[in-house]
Amino acid sequence: MLECQNQDKNNVIGLGIGVPGFVPLKGDRIPQLVNMGLENVPLKFKLEQKFNAHVLVENDANAAAWGEHKAGASQGTRDNLLITLGTGVGSGVIVNEAIHRGNLGLTGEIGHILVRPIDGKLCNCGKVGCLETECSGVAIESKAKALYDEHQLTAREVFNRADNGDETAKRVIQEASYYLAWGISHALHVLEFEVVVLGGGISRGGNLLLQPVRAYLEDFMGDCPEFPTEKVLVSKLGNKVALHGLYYLIYEKIN
Ligand SMILES: [Zn+2]
Known part of the structure; x- marks a missing residue:
């Protein structure tokens, strides 16, 4: 994506990622992503290391609800x-x-x-x-x-x-x-x-x-x-x- 936008990863100040699964309020690991065949994933930690930026991991339906609430039908x-x-x-x-x-x-x-x-x-x-x-x-x-x-x-x-x-x-x-x-x-x-x-x-x-x-x-x-x-x-x-x-x-x- 960054290459498509001709952007360097050092220009990324924040990264939001929506996942199709339960995002616990405590702890940094996603217990299970059934549709992706993944378990116990330290997603936030890994992305923070790679991009040196703020990372937010959110359940995809919550992210969608927030998008619709801020700029859509609700x-x-x-x-x-x-x-x-x-x-x-x-x-x-x-x-x-x-x-x-x-x-x-x-x-x-x-x-x-x-x-x-x-x-x-x-x-x-x-x-x-x-x-x-x-x-x-x-x-x-x-x-x-x-x-x-x-x-x-x-x-x-x-x-x-x-x-x-x-x-x-x-x-x-x-x-x-x-x-x-x-x-x-x-x-x-x-x-x-x-x-x-x-x-x-x-x-x-x-x-x-x-x-x-x-x-x-x-x-x-x-x-x-x-x-x-x-x-x-x-x-x-x-x-x-x-x-x-x-x-x-x-x-x-x-x-
Ligand atoms: Zn069911």
């Missing part, structure tokens, strides 16, 4: 939630205009809320019926592959087919939206967010995703009709949102 709100819908499902929680991390740093693991514990699918975490097994990109692809009996189908293609009126594709998205709305309603009942932002590759489905999610959410929030379901939005910053968040986080750390 800008100007105090309490908001960003749900990342990609290979897996994660979230970043903003409370009182700050990232809420919890006691250990585990806040935001919305992908592992149980929504189908009786007849759901086995999740990577070992439980059955996690939200992630119903509305991640992998989950949508896997359902569609079974229904169409096609092995090369992507989630993007499912949305394209739904956009062209394909009823099977619409059904797959409806079902994913149902469980996603269920997960969102749990989060809203615990913390009354002003805005919920959907990010990650699946959020590019736009209204094909938003409309059913809002409709189901209206049912699930029937006891709290004050929550305006149009406050569920898609990301404004797209796949660069975590970069925006990391930029603001490292800038705030240095200044």
